[in-house]
Amino acid sequence: MTQTTERLLCRDILVVGWNSQQMQSGFAFSQFAKRLTSLADLTDSDLQLLAEMPAAIHHFAPREILLRKGDRAEHCCVLLQGYLCWRNGSGRDRQITAIHVPGDVPDLHAMLMPCADATLTALGPAVVALVPHAFFHRIAGQSRKMAHALSMLSLADIGVLRNWVVNLGTRNAMMRVTHLLCEIVTRLQAVGQAGNHQFPSPFTQSDLAAACGISAVHANRIIQDLRRAGSLQWRSKTITITDWNALLRLSGFTPGYLQLRSTETMGAASPREAAAQRPRFGDFSLALP
């Protein structure tokens, strides 16, 4: 697969061009905004800061490596389309420690720890905007709320990781798989995707197994059980959850740990209402002079 690169500003994507390539990116840029909004209360002027985001758009092939263990980068990967994952250890079936969906910035923490301690790879084809650390640095300085939102984006991973530990430590294979599926759907919905419980699944069953800490064979058997029970369809790189309640019941999934301001679909809902429900606290950023 050819790797194309374009350097442009998000403003350009949004305002100027609308060819298919840029439309795609423009759509995904709004997912990044949605993702930030799902974590923190941002005003329109805060979001306006994102328009100046210098983005070098990269396309990655399935399994392509974005960041190798030990690499140090000057920019972060804003995921626009597809999935990325962190892989730890060596060997073919090394553990997947995190899966990222559009709107995420998997290596945002690299701004403080520039030396990657794992490998970031594409799960299926992925579109990524490379954004210099300096840009986030700058907009964090221009807006307290933006600084807070970016910190949340980085810290939200802690909640997810903690939950993965619970998943691997206490649940059996069926619960692990269904729980992961529920999490992915919920996170996609937070950026306005998978509204009908349907989403692209370019990953293999081995990938699923590597994320759930089970063997590929066993993952396959679980998937088939779910298919036979009518809870799930997985055809032509697309998963459709046909019985969401069954999945919730099987997995014991509760979305609280994702830190989303609204546990409902963020897509169409009003963020303002969600913000009102949650107790406010003073704008604060972790390391803020």
Next chain:
Amino acid sequence: MTQTTERLLCRDILVVGWNSQQMQSGFAFSQFAKRLTSLADLTDSDLQLLAEMPAAIHHFAPREILLRKGDRAEHCCVLLQGYLCWRNGSGRDRQITAIHVPGDVPDLHAMLMPCADATLTALGPAVVALVPHAFFHRIAGQSRKMAHALSMLSLADIGVLRNWVVNLGTRNAMMRVTHLLCEIVTRLQAVGQAGNHQFPSPFTQSDLAAACGISAVHANRIIQDLRRAGSLQWRSKTITITDWNALLRLSGFTPGYLQLRSTETMGAASPREAAAQRPRFGDFSLALP
């Protein structure tokens, strides 16, 4: 167990009083400084900021709860002595998702996400300094390096969590237990403890099991295997690693993910040398106006 509370400044502990109670705290306060130094390069004037730390010293009994899921606090828990752990889920053997050693601040991230998503409990008796969020806020503002160190302290947990996912996802019971022991020893050494591979172990075998995602019975069998092999002693709430190399071999432990600036014991070593080896990068803080 009685719960005593004293309100004082670290300066007072360090400079003024030296009764047994305060000596204990003074010693442990230095561990907090060591912990920060283990993660980032700090000058003496940076560390001087810590002298003004307002600390309400609390003593907690084994299994006592410091922070319940859903609680929101105004201060962070600086662990001075003993161990704390995050527990997720319900039931007696709910998963332990993190173990903290002296010098850690398990809930530092609560400054940005004040609503706890898990339960923080004491593993054995613990001494904790409650420090207002505002204090960290302030010293982060006074020193870039301190801001960076505090951010690192918070982000270091991500590396540890990622490794726990690997531990639970890919390793068998023997590797999980030995890996956890190696991690604890290494983290204790980073604050000048366990220099001889010996450390207090007030936790039960059930706690160990809950952290490793195995049953208490199986944890017991693993410990006995290690004892019989002469790799380990566990008597009167003290663990002594009698064959460190065996544990390293069994677990495949490598300390890189702990983000310690020196993989050697930090206790007596010169932090300045370690800093020189590591490539420097501009002082930066995640969300810094």
Next chain:
DNA sequence: CGTTCTATTGACTCGATTCAAACTAAGTGG
């Protein structure tokens, strides 16, 4: 000195892995 945790041991069961083979889908190049 009894009560209550914690540690230990054995027997049985079961979920999950491993190995191996067959089958399907997806490319790739002549």
Next chain:
DNA sequence: CCACTTAGTTTGAATCGAGTCAATAGAACG
């Protein structure tokens, strides 16, 4: 467009690590 290759999925059988249950022994604590 088909033959060939490769990657991924599916299936069965044998095995094993780990869980569960239950009972006992020991330690800690009031």
